Amino acid sequence: MLEKDIEKVLITEEEITIRSKEIGAQLTKDFEGKTPLILGILRGSIPFLAELVKRIDIHVEMDFMAVSSYHGGTKTSGEVKMIMDLDTPVNGRDIIIVEDIIDTGLTLKYLKELLEHRGAKVTIVTMLDKKEGRKVEIEADYTGFPIPNEFVVGFGLDYDEKYRNLPYVGVLKQEVYMG
Numbered sequence: 001m002l003e004k005d006i007e008k009v010l011i012t013e014e015e016i017t018i019r020s021k022e023i024g025a026q027l028t029k030d031f032e033g034k035t036p037l038i039l040g041i042l043r044g045s046i047p048f049l050a051e052l053v054k055r056i057d058i059h060v061e062m063d064f065m066a067v068s069s070y071h072g073g074t075k076t077s078g079e080v081k082m083i084m085d086l087d088t089p090v091n092g093r094d095i096i097i098v099e100d101i102i103d104t105g106l107t108l109k110y111l112k113e114l115l116e117h118r119g120a121k122v123t124i125v126t127m128l129d130k131k132e133g134r135k136v137e138i139e140a141d142y143t144g145f146p147i148p149n150e151f152v153v154g155f156g157l158d159y160d161e162k163y164r165n166l167p168y169v170g171v172l173k174q175e176v177y178m179g
Protein backbone atom coordinates (compact mmCIF):
# COMPACT_ATOMS: atom_id res chain seq x y z
CA MET A 1 0.00 0.00 0.00
CA LEU A 2 2.75 2.46 0.88
CA GLU A 3 4.77 1.22 -2.07
CA LYS A 4 2.46 3.08 -4.47
CA ASP A 5 4.07 6.35 -3.28
CA ILE A 6 7.60 5.17 -4.05
CA GLU A 7 9.29 6.12 -7.33
CA LYS A 8 12.18 3.70 -6.89
CA VAL A 9 13.85 1.59 -4.25
CA LEU A 10 17.46 2.67 -3.68
CA ILE A 11 18.53 0.20 -0.99
CA THR A 12 16.77 -3.03 -0.13
CA GLU A 13 16.21 -4.55 3.30
CA GLU A 14 18.61 -7.38 2.41
CA GLU A 15 21.36 -4.93 1.50
CA ILE A 16 20.90 -3.09 4.81
CA THR A 17 21.05 -6.37 6.74
CA ILE A 18 24.26 -7.42 5.00
CA ARG A 19 25.90 -4.04 5.51
CA SER A 20 24.82 -3.94 9.18
CA LYS A 21 26.54 -7.28 9.73
CA GLU A 22 29.73 -5.95 8.14
CA ILE A 23 29.76 -2.74 10.16
CA GLY A 24 28.80 -4.62 13.34
CA ALA A 25 31.72 -7.02 12.86
CA GLN A 26 34.06 -4.10 12.25
CA LEU A 27 32.87 -2.29 15.41
CA THR A 28 33.27 -5.53 17.40
CA LYS A 29 36.93 -5.62 16.37
CA ASP A 30 37.62 -1.92 16.70
CA PHE A 31 36.06 -1.60 20.18
CA GLU A 32 37.26 -4.89 21.65
CA GLY A 33 37.96 -4.51 25.37
CA LYS A 34 35.79 -1.39 25.60
CA THR A 35 32.14 -0.77 26.44
CA PRO A 36 31.07 1.98 24.07
CA LEU A 37 27.85 3.89 24.44
CA ILE A 38 25.69 3.54 21.35
CA LEU A 39 23.95 6.87 20.95
CA GLY A 40 20.93 6.75 18.68
CA ILE A 41 19.75 10.02 17.21
CA LEU A 42 15.97 10.07 17.33
CA ARG A 43 13.92 9.41 15.48
CA GLY A 44 15.38 8.37 12.17
CA SER A 45 18.18 6.11 13.39
CA ILE A 46 15.99 3.57 15.18
CA PRO A 47 15.47 0.90 12.46
CA PHE A 48 19.15 0.95 11.44
CA LEU A 49 20.31 1.00 15.06
CA ALA A 50 18.16 -2.05 15.79
CA GLU A 51 19.80 -3.92 12.89
CA LEU A 52 23.29 -2.83 13.83
CA VAL A 53 23.39 -3.49 17.59
CA LYS A 54 22.43 -7.14 17.07
CA ARG A 55 25.67 -7.54 15.10
CA ILE A 56 27.98 -6.05 17.71
CA ASP A 57 29.48 -8.83 19.82
CA ILE A 58 30.93 -6.88 22.78
CA HIS A 59 29.21 -5.13 25.68
CA VAL A 60 27.61 -1.85 24.71
CA GLU A 61 25.25 0.54 26.46
CA MET A 62 22.56 2.47 24.65
CA ASP A 63 21.16 5.94 25.00
CA PHE A 64 19.28 8.35 22.80
CA MET A 65 19.21 11.99 21.90
CA ALA A 66 16.81 14.01 19.81
CA VAL A 67 17.75 17.00 17.73
CA SER A 68 15.99 18.64 14.86
CA SER A 69 17.21 20.48 11.82
CA TYR A 70 14.31 19.73 9.52
CA HIS A 71 10.89 21.24 10.03
CA GLY A 72 8.49 19.04 8.16
CA GLY A 73 9.63 19.66 4.61
CA THR A 74 12.42 18.40 2.40
CA LYS A 75 14.85 21.30 2.94
CA THR A 76 17.10 21.79 5.96
CA SER A 77 16.63 24.96 8.03
CA GLY A 78 20.35 25.23 8.70
CA GLU A 79 19.76 25.32 12.43
CA VAL A 80 20.12 22.48 14.91
CA LYS A 81 17.93 22.40 17.98
CA MET A 82 18.30 20.11 21.00
CA ILE A 83 14.98 18.39 21.73
CA MET A 84 16.10 15.74 24.20
CA ASP A 85 19.52 15.31 25.79
CA LEU A 86 20.97 11.96 26.81
CA ASP A 87 20.99 10.73 30.45
CA THR A 88 24.32 8.95 30.56
CA PRO A 89 27.40 10.87 31.77
CA VAL A 90 29.80 11.00 28.81
CA ASN A 91 33.07 12.36 30.19
CA GLY A 92 35.85 9.95 29.19
CA ARG A 93 33.43 7.69 27.36
CA ASP A 94 33.64 6.10 23.90
CA ILE A 95 30.47 7.15 22.13
CA ILE A 96 29.27 5.67 18.86
CA ILE A 97 26.72 8.03 17.35
CA VAL A 98 24.28 6.22 15.06
CA GLU A 99 22.52 8.41 12.49
CA ASP A 100 20.19 7.69 9.61
CA ILE A 101 21.80 10.08 7.13
CA ILE A 102 24.41 12.81 6.77
CA ASP A 103 23.35 15.51 4.36
CA THR A 104 24.60 19.06 5.07
CA GLY A 105 26.59 17.71 8.03
CA LEU A 106 25.17 20.38 10.36
CA THR A 107 23.48 17.91 12.73
CA LEU A 108 26.49 15.68 13.24
CA LYS A 109 28.95 18.54 13.47
CA TYR A 110 26.81 20.04 16.23
CA LEU A 111 26.50 16.72 18.07
CA LYS A 112 30.16 15.79 17.74
CA GLU A 113 31.35 19.15 19.04
CA LEU A 114 28.85 19.10 21.91
CA LEU A 115 29.87 15.61 23.05
CA GLU A 116 33.58 16.26 22.63
CA HIS A 117 33.18 19.42 24.65
CA ARG A 118 31.72 17.20 27.40
CA GLY A 119 34.80 14.99 27.25
CA ALA A 120 33.64 12.08 25.09
CA LYS A 121 35.56 10.31 22.34
CA VAL A 122 33.17 10.32 19.40
CA THR A 123 32.81 7.83 16.54
CA ILE A 124 30.16 8.31 13.86
CA VAL A 125 28.17 5.60 12.11
CA THR A 126 25.66 6.60 9.46
CA MET A 127 23.38 4.41 7.42
CA LEU A 128 23.42 6.81 4.44
CA ASP A 129 25.77 9.52 3.25
CA LYS A 130 24.62 12.19 0.80
CA LYS A 131 28.07 13.58 0.12
CA GLU A 132 26.93 16.22 -2.37
CA GLY A 133 24.75 17.85 0.28
CA ARG A 134 27.63 18.78 2.57
CA LYS A 135 27.81 22.39 3.82
CA VAL A 136 30.22 21.83 6.70
CA GLU A 137 33.21 19.55 6.93
CA ILE A 138 32.35 16.32 8.72
CA GLU A 139 32.79 12.67 7.81
CA ALA A 140 31.44 9.44 9.24
CA ASP A 141 33.86 6.80 10.48
CA TYR A 142 31.59 4.04 9.20
CA THR A 143 29.08 4.48 6.37
CA GLY A 144 26.40 2.08 5.25
CA PHE A 145 25.81 3.44 1.76
CA PRO A 146 26.70 6.59 -0.17
CA ILE A 147 23.59 7.90 -1.95
CA PRO A 148 22.94 10.53 -4.63
CA ASN A 149 21.54 13.94 -3.76
CA GLU A 150 17.88 12.91 -3.72
CA PHE A 151 15.33 13.10 -0.94
CA VAL A 152 14.88 9.60 0.42
CA VAL A 153 12.44 7.96 2.82
CA GLY A 154 12.15 4.64 4.60
CA PHE A 155 14.12 2.61 7.12
CA GLY A 156 13.73 5.45 9.61
CA LEU A 157 13.73 8.37 7.20
CA ASP A 158 10.55 10.39 6.95
CA TYR A 159 8.65 12.79 4.84
CA ASP A 160 6.53 14.84 7.25
CA GLU A 161 6.97 12.09 9.89
CA LYS A 162 5.63 9.43 7.53
CA TYR A 163 7.26 6.50 5.67
CA ARG A 164 9.73 5.78 8.51
CA ASN A 165 8.32 2.24 8.67
CA LEU A 166 9.13 1.28 5.08
CA PRO A 167 11.48 -1.74 5.12
CA TYR A 168 13.76 -0.21 2.45
CA VAL A 169 15.19 3.18 1.43
CA GLY A 170 13.47 4.73 -1.55
CA VAL A 171 12.69 7.91 -3.42
CA LEU A 172 9.18 9.34 -3.10
CA LYS A 173 7.10 10.12 -6.15
CA GLN A 174 7.06 13.87 -6.76
CA GLU A 175 3.28 13.99 -6.65
CA VAL A 176 3.41 12.99 -2.96
CA TYR A 177 5.07 16.21 -1.85
CA MET A 178 3.74 18.38 -4.63
CA GLY A 179 0.26 17.61 -3.24
Ligand code: XMP
Nearest residue numbers: 069102103104105106107150151152157158
Ligand atom coordinates in the same frame (compact mmCIF):
# COMPACT_ATOMS: atom_id res chain seq x y z
P1 XMP B 1 22.12 17.24 8.04
O1 XMP B 1 21.76 18.12 6.88
O2 XMP B 1 22.12 17.98 9.34
O3 XMP B 1 20.94 16.23 8.01
O4 XMP B 1 23.40 16.47 7.79
C1 XMP B 1 20.70 15.32 8.95
C2 XMP B 1 19.23 15.13 9.10
O5 XMP B 1 18.51 15.66 7.99
C3 XMP B 1 17.47 14.81 7.64
N1 XMP B 1 17.60 14.44 6.20
C4 XMP B 1 16.73 13.70 5.53
N2 XMP B 1 15.59 13.12 5.93
N3 XMP B 1 15.31 12.23 3.76
C5 XMP B 1 14.88 12.38 5.02
O6 XMP B 1 13.87 11.82 5.37
C6 XMP B 1 16.44 12.79 3.28
O7 XMP B 1 16.78 12.62 2.11
C7 XMP B 1 17.19 13.57 4.21
N4 XMP B 1 18.35 14.27 4.13
C8 XMP B 1 18.56 14.78 5.36
C9 XMP B 1 17.55 13.64 8.56
O8 XMP B 1 16.61 13.80 9.59
C10 XMP B 1 18.93 13.68 9.15
O9 XMP B 1 18.96 13.21 10.48
Ligand code: MG
Nearest residue numbers: 042043044100
Ligand atom coordinates in the same frame (compact mmCIF):
# COMPACT_ATOMS: atom_id res chain seq x y z
MG1 MG C 1 17.28 12.53 11.69
